[in-house]
Structures are given as structure tokens and as C-alpha cells.
Amino acid sequence: MSWSNAIGPLVALWLLYESGSVVSNSPTPIWLLLYGGVGICAGLWVWGRRVMQTMGKDLTPITPSSGFSIELASAVTVVVASNIGLPVSTTHCKVGSVVAVGWLRSRKSVDWRLFRNIFIAWFVTVPISGLISAAIMALFIYVIL
Template structure:
């Protein structure tokens, strides 16, 4: 899902300049596609089960509402220039549609766990990135 930053790094590394018009090599796009397919194969079923069965019950009608709501949210945010997570939009749509359908139709303890994971992810990925950067800087100094 983060092939854009990889392409940016590749362009800067190969051309030694920042250009927005540089062409993207097909092998980087294929690498990104392979990553997405691998992720779907490894965790897709579990994610779908968690959101579609454990978090709330989704019917065909509520599924359409979830898709429309999350797509509209992404469209509005993108047009406003706001970076937004499609995953967060989807989970938010699932929760709100589930809550709208019935008062006790949402597994709030599971939603709490999802929120905790989201909160922990930001500092954890930042810390790991800082360690990688530190290691690379030490490597370059040598």
C-alpha cells in the first residue's frame, strides 16, 4: 500500500534530483502489486471475517451503505487535500452502519482493540523507522 513513497525514493536515488515527471518503472509497480496480493492472501480472510462478522453483522443493504459512505468520505477528503486512510474510513462506516441498524449490533470491545492498535501503530512505526534511519546513517558514515 505504500508504493508511492518507494517510487519517490527510487527516483531520487537514481536521478539524484527531485522531479515530479519522472517515469515509474514497471518492476516497482509489480513489486507493489505482489505485496498487496501477498497481504490479501495472508491476512485478507481474517480481516474480512473480523470486519464483516465479528465487529457487526453486514447485510447486502448495509454493505452498499458502508461502501458508499467510505467512498464518499475518501472522495471529499481527497478533494480537500486531506490525507486519509481508506481503512479507517471503512471501519468507521462499518461501525456507524452497524450502530444505526441496531443499538447493540457493534462489538465495542473489538472496536476498542482496533483503536488501540491504530494508536500504537503510529509511534511503533515511527520508532522502527528512526532505528532504520540511524542504522543507515551509521552505515553511510563508515
């Protein structure tokens, strides 16, 4: 299973704690995988319906044939990028495929304002997360010192 987006950073922290290095040939502990699985299930339970609504109806209407095309396009993108050695986000590939298939059907069938908001959110998430992490770290340092 590829849960690297969800569990990869936690596994890296665990490896640093256990061995002092993130390079390891040992298998990931099953409890970490279970923890990640529970987290993914909780996320789907809380936000899954909204994400499916946004991707499957609000961004562009999806039919069975367009759904197949979306899945195929995003899978090919991930496989080709992985073979080239480019790190890609499966989420970004999926949204790109949804927009591309909707655009090919009709340029007016894509909600471009919603796509713009999704696109902006991708760029805002990293700096905001970094600022929150920096604030938490500063708080820890301030409390410890």
C-alpha cells in the same frame, strides 16, 4: 490504480535515487508497480481472510444492503475529503463506515471493544514503526562508524 499506501514510499525513494527529487512527471516504473501488486497479493493471501472476518462478522454483521451502504459511505467520504484536499486513509474510512452502519442498525450490534482495539492500534502503529526505523538506522550508523 491507487496503491499509494503500499507503493508510494518506495516510489519516492526510487525517485530520490534516480533524480535526487521526489517531484517528477515521469511515470512510475512498471517493475515497482508489479512489486507493489505482488506485495498486496501476498498480504491478502496471508491476512486477507482474518481481515474480512474481523470487518465483516466480528465488528458488526454485514448484510448485502448494509455492505452497499458501507461502500457508498466510504467512497463519498474519500471523494469529498480528496476534493477538499484532506489526506484520508481509505482503510480508516472503511472501518468508520462499517461502525457507522452497524451503529445505525443497532448500537448493540457493534463490538465496541474490538473497535477500541482497532482504534488504539492505529495510534500505536506509527510510534512503534518510528522506533523500529530509528533502531535500524542507529544499528546501521553504529556498524558503519
